[in-house]
Amino acid sequence: MADKTMTADDVAGRLRSGMTVGIGGWGSRRKPMALVRALLRSGITGLTVVSYGGPDVGMLCAAGRVRRLVAPFATLDSVPLEPHFRAARESGAIAMTELDEAMFMWGLHAAANRLPFMPVRSGLGSDVMRVNPELRTVRSPYEDGEEFVAVPALRLDAALVHLNRADRLGNGQYLGPDPYFDDLFCEAADAAYVSCERLVDTAELTRDAAPQTLLVGRHSVTGVVEAPGGAHFTSCAPDHARDEPFQQLYATTPWSEFTDRFLSGPDEHAYRSAVRTWHEEQR
Numbered sequence: 001m002a003d004k005t006m007t008a009d010d011v012a013g014r015l016r017s018g019m020t021v022g023i024g025g026w027g028s029r030r031k032p033m034a035l036v037r038a039l040l041r042s043g044i045t046g047l048t049v050v051s052y053g054g055p056d057v058g059m060l061c062a063a064g065r066v067r068r069l070v071a072p073f074a075t076l077d078s079v080p081l082e083p084h085f086r087a088a089r090e091s092g093a094i095a096m097t098e099l100d101e102a103m104f105m106w107g108l109h110a111a112a113n114r115l116p117f118m119p120v121r122s123g124l125g126s127d128v129m130r131v132n133p134e135l136r137t138v139r140s141p142y143e144d145g146e147e148f149v150a151v152p153a154l155r156l157d158a159a160l161v162h163l164n165r166a167d168r169l170g171n172g173q174y175l176g177p178d179p180y181f182d183d184l185f186c187e188a189a190d191a192a193y194v195s196c197e198r199l200v201d202t203a204e205l206t207r208d209a210a211p212q213t214l215l216v217g218r219h220s221v222t223g224v225v226e227a228p229g230g231a232h233f234t235s236c237a238p239d240h241a242r243d244e245p246f247q248q249l250y251a252t253t254p255w256s257e258f259t260d261r262f263l264s265g266p267d268e269h270a271y272r273s274a275v276r277t278w279h280e281e282q283r
Contacts, residue, residue: 001169001218002169003168003169004168004169004170004218004221004222004223004224005168005199005223005224005225005226006193006223006224006225007225008034008035008037008038008195008225008227008230008268009038009041009267010223010225011035011038011160011193011223011225012035012038012039012041012042012044013042014158014191014193014222014223015039015042015044015157015158016044016157017043017044017045017046017047018046018047018067019044019047019048019157019158020047020048020049020050020155020156020157020158021039021047021048021049021050021156021157021158021159021160022049022050022051022108022154022156022158022159022160022185022188022189023036023049023050023051023056023057023159023160023161023185024051024159024160024161024162024180024181024182024185024186025051025052025054025056025161025162025180025182025231025234026052026054026178026180026181027052027053027054027073027075027076027077027234028054028055028075028076028077028078028233028234028235028242028247029054029077029176029178029180029234029235029236029237029242030162030163030174030176030180030182030231030234030235030236030237031054031055031056031162031231031234032056032160032161032162032193032195032230032231033055033056033162033230033231033232033233033234034162034195034225034227034229034230034231034232034268035160035162035193035195035225035227035230036055036056036059036060036160037059037263037268037271038268039060039065039160040059040060040063040065040263041263041266041267044065045064045065045067046065046067047060047065047066047067048066048067048068048069048070049066049068049069049070049071050070050071050154050156050185051069051070051071051074052071052072052073052101052104052180052181053069053071053073053074053075053082053085054074054075054076054077054082054234055076055082055233055234055247055250057069057071057074057082057085058074058076058082058083058084058085059084061084061085061087061088061093061094062084062087062088062255063255063259064093066088066094067094067095068094068095068096068097069085069094069095069096069097070096070097070099070104070154071096071097071098071099071104072098072099072100072101072103072104073101074086076247076251077242078242078244078247079247079248079251083251083252084255097132098128098131098132099123099128099132099151100122100123100126100128102120102122103120103122103123103128103149103151104154105181105184106118106120106122106151107151107152107153107154108154108181108184108185108188109184110151110152110153110154111153111154111155111156111184111187111188111189112184112187112188114153115153116152116153117138117150117151117152117153118150118151118153119138119140119148119149119150119151120148120149120151121148121149122149122151123135123149123151124137124147124148124149129149135149135150135151135152136149136150137149137150138150153188154188155188156185156188156189156190157189157190157191158189158190158191158192158193159185159186159188159189159191159192159193160185160192160193160195161182161185161186161192161193161194161195161216162194162195162196162197162227162230162231162236163182163194163195163196163197163215163216164176164196164197164198164236164238164239165196165197165198165199165200165204165205166194166196166199166200166216166224166226167199167200167201167202167204167205167218167224168199168224169202169218169224170194170216170217170218170219170220170221170222170223170224171202171205171214171216171217171218171221172194172196172214172215172216172221172224173205173209173213173214173215173216174213174215175209175213175237175238175239176235176236176237176238177237179215182215182216183215183216183217183220186216186220186221187220189220191222191223192216192220192221192222193221193222193223193224193225194216194221194223194224194225195224195225195226195227195230196224196225196226196227196230197227197228197229197230197231197236197239198226198228199224199226227268229272230268232246232272232275233246233247233250233275234247243275245279245282246275246278246279249278261274261278262274262275262278
């Protein structure tokens, strides 16, 4: 079977401007930030980003790479509203499709199952229908005749997710408390790229963890990137907690200043070095 390992910059090199890109994780938890930073180093723009949004959304919005965001929220968890997302939204710099969390999930389910839509009750009687006038309803063809929202499939050109462990074949494993729908992102995409805290042999994936932690299967994965700390500054339990001091810095520092210090280097190593230097300065 094929060895699917590559670098973060290899992944960015496979993406193109104008794509629809899904980003796994949830808020400021287990986001594929090393892949997002590689995307920021590229010239890719005009993206439609599909995400349970966190700093991935904020950074891409601040850098002017997002045309449309499809999301139920964009938060840093300890900071309720992602500040760069807020600035982009308030200025009208991005278009947005706002769905509630369940509708978003069922849109991924529809795409993963190659269906055009999923009928759901979520959204009926809410402002979700008002702010998304393109949404349609359907009626059950059976005797009940119940009305549902027809949530369109969230089909992705590419998905980016971060997991705790993976093997070279593309099997991925989460070890934290929540899978965050990363499997749906991968299955809803034409190409899926998994970064991980550590690459291991296939046998090691099941040696010390329950089989249900094998969330992502190789059949849905195009490439695998070993990226220790690749979720920084978001959390990746149990490997590491969120870097809260650094997140606060990110949330309160002008984007140009933050970029100059932490994101202007040529690679992920330069970013991590700049972060270490900043932490040393705080001692």
